[in-house]
Amino acid sequence: MTARSFNYYGYTKESYLECSDLIRTTNRKHITILNTWFILINLLYLVFSYLNLFGVNQERIPFYAAYLLAGIVFEIWLTAFPKTAERHNYLAVFSSIIGLLSYGILTSIFAPYMPATMFLVLLALTALSYIGTMAIMICLSILAVGIFLTTSYLFKTFSIAYNDTYNAVVVMTLVFGLHYTFQRTRVSQFILYQRDLQIQKELEIKSSFDALTTLxxxxxxxxxxxxxxxxxxxxxxxxxxxxxxxxxxxxxxxxxxxxxxxxxxxxxxxxxxxxxxxxxxxxxxxxxxxxxxxxxxxxxxxxxxxxxxxxxxxxxxxxxxxxxxxxxxxxxxxxxxxxxxxxxxxxxxxxxxxxxxxxxxxxxxxxxxxxxxxxxxxxxxxxxxxxx
Missing domain, CATH: 3.30.70.270 (Reverse transcriptase/Diguanylate cyclase domain)
Structure with missing residues (x-):
């Protein structure tokens, strides 16, 4: 397998690009699902903050309210302008990833005496949900983990930050393998679907047009x-x-x-x-x-x-x-x-x-x-x- 085919989940760039419409549509659907989940989570935390439940105090109300508002605005854009979201696929995907992972990093900072969990969950979710290329996924993951660990060593004790480092490396390694496997399966399904469409098109054309004149x-x-x-x-x-x-x-x-x-x-x-x-x-x-x-x-x-x-x-x-x-x-x-x-x-x-x-x-x-x-x-x- 060449580095180029690895970047496109084991397929050629040409085969991958033939599925670009399906990839954009799938990404938009996954963005919508994750963003809906993100809105509900923030709404739940907002209620916890207001009621001072489960150690979530009222000081976090502005934080959860801000992310809740951002999620709602993002949801309106995705729902009202789906074609625009698909046309600007990378903008939508990057916006979702940045929003989710920044949320995970900030929640980790707000709990300096606990190993981070939210960031690792969001890292795995974004890696499994979005189809891009392996190069983009690896770069984004390394960048996000780098920022996460930097803040962890800045705001947490060494032992907890060290624990975060171990967890992040293990999760990131798993994420690389799972992302490649999951997205390769999806791209394979898209390619088969495109081939089926092409066969259907050819059969319809043969059954519709005169072979000699193309009328x-x-x-x-x-x-x-x-x-x-x-x-x-x-x-x-x-x-x-x-x-x-x-x-x-x-x-x-x-x-x-x-x-x-x-x-x-x-x-x-x-x-x-x-x-x-x-x-x-x-x-x-x-x-x-x-x-x-x-x-x-x-x-x-x-x-x-x-x-x-x-x-x-x-x-x-x-x-x-x-x-x-x-x-x-x-x-x-x-x-x-x-x-x-x-x-x-x-x-x-x-x-x-x-x-x-x-x-x-x-x-x-x-x-x-x-x-x-x-x-x-x-x-x-x-x-x-x-x-x-």
Missing amino acids: LNRGRFFAITEEVLRSKTSEYITLCILDLDEFKGINDNLGHQMGDKVIQTVGKTLIQQLGIENYISEMTSSWDLTQKISIAGRLGGDEFILFIRGKKTQNEVRELLQRVLDSLNKVQFDKLNGIHASFGVTEIISTDRDIDNAYKRADEALYESKRAGKNQIHFSTKALPGDA
């Missing part, structure tokens, strides 16, 4: 559009079916490899013209469908389908589709002189509770494009059975 496959396309329609949105949406003209001739005359290249080019053109590059090959479950995201899919063979959002009028949709058609017509490679396609388009109307009727209208409009001479865009003007 949505038929099933996922209809599932997503149905979800949008169920949201009862009032936005202007159009559905477009796109079918390539004379595609069989391309396969027969130029070969199936050329046919695949044409299909890929169409997919790439649709992605670029719709501006959906950032959504391709991402888990569809993470898409925010409240945003007006246009969706493109491949129905199979040389047939594609578009769910166009973010436009306000039919003219805007026509302009978009014309740009797509123009881009396809300009394609030149090998013996291919342009890609020709027919478009059938329909507007989603208020009675379209699902996509079926809109699909029928777009399909009819597509055949109108074919009958009118192909390589053109045709909008549906018919009402089909089931339409209002």
Whole structure:
């Protein structure tokens, strides 16, 4: 094991950093738990001080009140701004450690005739609770123990300070081993969790996207559009079916490899013209469908389908589709002189509770494009059975 891997609990820095989000979240949760416990302890000691119980006199009231107030303020920050606490992970962790260990050192000073216990308990708790690196943990522990022993020799008799030294060295040695073991186990769990997420992502992507074009496959396309329609949105949406003209001739005359290249080019053109590059090959479950995201899919063979959002009028949709058609017509490679396609388009109307009727209208409009001479865009003007 190298020194670098030891610093990251036996893993590489890259593997450790992949878990950084989980580490920050875990640290915030542990900070909150420890801080809640710290507030309760101070509240209890404050009551003991006020009542002069268990040797805790009223002179300590300002001390416990100050730490109680600090703990409450810290708790409010952690609870009200959890994302900020996670983003500033080291600030939150260091603040918690400094607060807890300074508390342990001061309580030790206030009891000069007794060996310290609170500091040692807090040292072990902070070491087992927070994930950082071994280098940070070792440095913080040595620094804290150094300050603790210095105050112990300054304010206590030599025999008690010597006892504190023995206890501190034993606890610190145990803490180093326990911290490494505990945090290595946690990091291992985080890495396994990340791998599971990656596998889930890859499986979802494979089940959602067409392998040749990276567009949505038929099933996922209809599932997503149905979800949008169920949201009862009032936005202007159009559905477009796109079918390539004379595609069989391309396969027969130029070969199936050329046919695949044409299909890929169409997919790439649709992605670029719709501006959906950032959504391709991402888990569809993470898409925010409240945003007006246009969706493109491949129905199979040389047939594609578009769910166009973010436009306000039919003219805007026509302009978009014309740009797509123009881009396809300009394609030149090998013996291919342009890609020709027919478009059938329909507007989603208020009675379209699902996509079926809109699909029928777009399909009819597509055949109108074919009958009118192909390589053109045709909008549906018919009402089909089931339409209002």
